Amino acid sequence: MQRKGLYKGVWIISICIIILKKRKKPEMAPRTSRVRVFFAVLVAFLVLPLFFPECSSSSVLIARASAPKSDVDLLEFPLNLEYLEAEFFLFGALGYGLDVFAPELAGGGPPPIGAKAANLDNFFKDVILQFGLQEVGHLRAIKNTVKGFPRPLLDLSPSSFAKVMDNAVGRTLSPPFDPYANSINFLLASYVIPYVGLTGYVGANPKLQNATSRKLVAGLLGVESGQDAVIRAFLYERKRQLVHPYGLSVGELTDRISSLRNKLGKEGLKDEGLVVGKEYGAEKEVNGNILAGDRDSLAYSRTPEEILRIIYGTGDEHVPGGFYPKGASGRIATLYLKHSI
DSSP states (O other), rough: HHHHHHHHHHHHHHHHHHHHHEEEEGGGHHHHHHHHHHHHHHHHHHHHHHHOOOGOHHOOOOOOOSSHHHHHHHHTTTTTHHHHHHHHHHHHHSSSOOOHHHHHHHHTTOOSSOOOOOOOOHHHHHHHHHHHHHHHHHHHHTTTSOOOOOOOBHHHBHHHHHHHHHHHHTSSSOOOOOOOOOOOOOOOHHHHHHHHHHHHHHHHHGOEEEHHHHHHHHHHHHHHHHHHHHHHHHHHHHHHETTTTTEEEEEHHHHHHHHHHHHHHSSOOOOOSBBBOOOSSOOOOSSSSSSSOOTTOOOOOOOHHHHHHHHHSSTTTTTTTTTTTTTTOOOHHHHHHHTTT
16 A cells, blocks of 8 residues: 555656646756756655655655665564564453554464463553553554565464473473463563564664664664563562472573573573673673673674574574474575575
């Protein structure tokens, strides 16, 4: 719909220019032509939104046309994680996701597997719902800038998260970890997700060529960082609390999850739990680590390849699995799937 509106807009602008060119006087051609062309374009952009509301967004009209192909790829790739976060948070708080809340953003993609309402107390339900609404905004912002793609198949079932926790602790937990069982479990499951997207935005930002692209990523990174900070703060407050019935504390589990992500990413230390040793980061005088960062307390960065290795749970960007049983979408992800080994 937006593309059709844009084509109509370009057609109207072209007609305006042709008409004005035919009406110009020969002796005034050079200067008057430029003035009239500018006037035609200005009028068209002011009038078009009245007739074609789908073209009213400046980001749709300008950013889509001007973003380099490399920028488009880097802006589309994060949709994979934004879809996952939106569905997980919305389902956790409301018991339903994009297909009910914002079906136009799902793009006709398959519904997520196993997602459901979590047994959250009122406070955390409010927080998680806010996160879900923020993710809806992120999806909308990205899709207003680049074409994007439909929601990929997501596996948000308890068994999918249970596999992550089993891999993190190095043994099969009994009973299997259920992210929807209570607030602490849901927060621990949430710890798995936003930070990965955060590091992806940090990694993408210096590679972007277009100012509009960098502005968008900066805005996305700001809120994703805030979500991660909120999740870490709530968990840090409970770092010594045992997660029933596994005999592991919240702090120990976050450390295990971060270690797993480092292992899967295969690019060294880019992740830290809530309680770390002195060899980690800038916080050498304390064991607490409420925010993750390098020795200068700067956010770590990850490439799309590293992110795919982590979210697939396979340690290989060519082999799908985990939260994306059929693989992630977008040109970057599908390129690796086509060249699977």
